[in-house]
Amino acid sequence: MTLLPAPSTKRLGLVIDLDICVxxxxxxxxxxxxxxxxxxxxxxxxxxxxVKPEGAxxxxxxxxxxxxxxxxxxxVHFPKSCLHCQDAPCVTxxxxxxxxxxxxxxxxxxxxxxxxxxxxxxxxxxYGAREMDPVExxxxxxxxxxxxxxxxxxAEIDRVPACVRTCPAHARHxxxxxxxxxxxxxxxxxxGGFDLMPEAGTRPVNKYLPPRAKTSPNTPPKQSEQTExxxxxxxxxxxxxxxxKLG
Amino acid sequence: xxxxxxxxxFTVTSGAGFGAVALIxxxxxxxxxxxxxxxxxxxxxxxxxxxxxxxxxxxxxPERAWRAFSQWRSSWLSREGxxxxxxxxxxxxxxxxxxxxxxxxxxxxxxxxxxxIATVFTTSMIYAQLRTVPHWHSWLTPAVYLAFSLASxxxxxxxxxxxxxxxxxxxxxIAMLILLIAWALKIVxxxxxxxxxxxxxxxxSGSATGLGKIGEVRxxxxxxxxxxxxxxxxxxxxxxxxxxxxxxxxxxxxxxxPVVIAAAVAWWEFATPVLxxxxxxxxAGLFVERWLFFAEAKHSVSLYYE
Numbered sequence: 365m366t367l368l369p370a371p372s373t374k375r376l377g378l379v380i381d382l383d384i385c386v387x388x389x390x391x392x393x394x395x396x397x398x399x400x401x402x403x404x405x406x407x408x409x410x411x412x413x414x415v416k417p418e419g420a421x422x423x424x425x426x427x428x429x430x431x432x433x434x435x436x437x438x439x440v441h442f443p444k445s446c447l448h449c450q451d452a453p454c455v456t457x458x459x460x461x462x463x464x465x466x467x468x469x470x471x472x473x474x475x476x477x478x479x480x481x482x483x484x485x486x487x488x489x490x491y492g493a494r495e496m497d498p499v500e501x502x503x504x505x506x507x508x509x510x511x512x513x514x515x516x517x518x519a520e521i522d523r524v525p526a527c528v529r530t531c532p533a534h535a536r537h538x539x540x541x542x543x544x545x546x547x548x549x550x551x552x553x554x555x556g557g558f559d560l561m562p563e564a565g566t567r568p569v570n571k572y573l574p575p576r577a578k579t580s581p582n583t584p585p586k587q588s589e590q591t592e593x594x595x596x597x598x599x600x601x602x603x604x605x606x607x608x609k610l611g
Numbered sequence: 612x613x614x615x616x617x618x619x620x621f622t623v624t625s626g627a628g629f630g631a632v633a634l635i636x637x638x639x640x641x642x643x644x645x646x647x648x649x650x651x652x653x654x655x656x657x658x659x660x661x662x663x664x665x666x667x668x669x670x671x672x673p674e675r676a677w678r679a680f681s682q683w684r685s686s687w688l689s690r691e692g693x694x695x696x697x698x699x700x701x702x703x704x705x706x707x708x709x710x711x712x713x714x715x716x717x718x719x720x721x722x723x724x725x726x727x728i729a730t731v732f733t734t735s736m737i738y739a740q741l742r743t744v745p746h747w748h749s750w751l752t753p754a755v756y757l758a759f760s761l762a763s764x765x766x767x768x769x770x771x772x773x774x775x776x777x778x779x780x781x782x783x784x785i786a787m788l789i790l791l792i793a794w795a796l797k798i799v800x801x802x803x804x805x806x807x808x809x810x811x812x813x814x815x816s817g818s819a820t821g822l823g824k825i826g827e828v829r830x831x832x833x834x835x836x837x838x839x840x841x842x843x844x845x846x847x848x849x850x851x852x853x854x855x856x857x858x859x860x861x862x863x864x865x866x867x868x869p870v871v872i873a874a875a876v877a878w879w880e881f882a883t884p885v886l887x888x889x890x891x892x893x894x895a896g897l898f899v900e901r902w903l904f905f906a907e908a909k910h911s912v913s914l915y916y917e
Contacts, residue, residue, distance in 0.1 A: 416837055418838060418839060421839070427831045428822060432826035440820070442820055453743075460678035461678070461681055462678075480673070480676055480678060482669070482670050483844065487741055489912075490814075492841045495841060502671055561818050561914075564743065565742060
């Protein structure tokens with residue numbers, strides 16, 4: 365059913381801290397590893413050990429350079445996966461009902477047995493969160509590790525998405541963003557968490573935390589201080605003057 | 612966006628086919644010879660069907676295509692499937708009724724027209740609905756699709772039909788007029804598209820990453836050194852390089868040539884089948900136009916890859 369369900373009070377999702385992410389790609393690797401044996405068909409690769417390896421990934425880490433006007437450029441590692449949008453355009457465009465949003469927790473999933481591989485949902489997603497599996501020819505996307513988070517066979521500590529569990533820097537957090545008292549919601553409120561591309565009108569559940577403002581110990585000294593320090597005295601002053609005379 | 616040949620073929624030929632079917636349903640005067648009437652209807656229907664069939668080539672799982680009829684309440688692609696099957700089924704009944712019975716068919720004919728036009732409209736809405744592609748996200752997209760569908764369909768039925776004039780106006784002159792209106796709409800579409808960049812919709816690297824508040828954002832590294840589905844499907848760039856030349860080619864073959872042929876037919880009062888040449892030229896021009904429609908369109912995901 366591709367009509368969006370009534371908004372759920374529970375909105376499971378991720379909070380990604382861009383201040384902390386070190387760009388190690390461990391989340392993407394563990395995502396690939398878990399999801400190739402988890403929900404749905406394996407995550408396919410083509411020419412995996414060849415010259416042009418390519419495959420379906422549910423999580424990819426981009427790296428951006430941000431240049432503030434008054435301080436040096438900084439590098440921001442930027443993991444990106446499905447944002448489980450509240451107004452998910454990928455769901456409503458699906459002609460078969462394969463793409464759907466769960467009414468109980470807001471997770472957006474693909475029923476792979478119904479997917480015809482037309483690719484329209486990937487066109488409708490502003491973020492590039494969906495990728496066609498090159499082997500299975502069905503649409504793949506982040507499931508929020510639905511086969512982990514509700515899995516009673518796993519130890520409680522492991523009942524979080526694979527990317528969150530594996531992040532060595534704790535840059536990724538999982539929780540209920542529909543509950544204002546959850547840890548993730550508090551984190552978003554404290555740090556000014558934001559939506560990606562809000563103008564796309566998708567109302568993402570996942571939030572990103574901005575990099576903290578940098579301190580600037582290497583700010584060049586003011587002009588007046590500079591001239592002062594150039595006026596050497598004593599032996600150095602004599603040397604300076606002597607060398608000046610030499611031309 | 613990646614210009615897939617199957618989708619280009621589909622939108623152009625099924626557009627022409629459904630345009631012709633709509634006009635036949637609306638009662639465009641075709642030959643009294645039943646065999647010739649049948650062949651004309653067959654060509655129109657076949658163009659529509661070939662288009663639909665070719666659109667299934669780009670599916671990962673064509674064997675599940677029947678499922679696409681189920682989500683008409685939310686999905687334009689599903690609506691297209693439903694409308695096309697209704698239009699073609701009604702058209703088949705209409706043609707058989709015309710050939711083998713004396714039953715009145717005009718009411719059925721109007722229904723055929725309505726569903727054919729609805730099919731072309733739903734096709735165009737698949738693209739026009741996408742906010743992620745500002746080039747397409749406009750009411751002008753359905754207007755252009757409908758105009759091209761009717762213009763190419765008109766050239767086909769005019770070439771095959773028995774009428775040299777509708778009312779007092781020569782068929783070739785009407786063809787000329789429809790062609791000019793259709794291409795004028797396309798030129799307006801191109802002009803709008805020139806101003807419909809991602810940035811004009813507020814979509815920038817800054818908003819895509821949320822880092823624009825800090826400073827100027829530039830991609831330093833893609834996630835992987837190789838390509839992926841997204842870069843091939845949506846970050847396609849080759850088409851933009853020759854866009855101006857290709858537009859010129861589309862206008863010469865798809866607009867100027869058919870207009871000149873139609874003008875010649877009107878002026879020297881050639882037999883209407885000569886308009887078949889105009890039909891072929893227009894279709895060729897539309898393939899180029901449709902290629903550009905995809906190749907020039909920029910998807911917001913490119914903000915994460917460029």
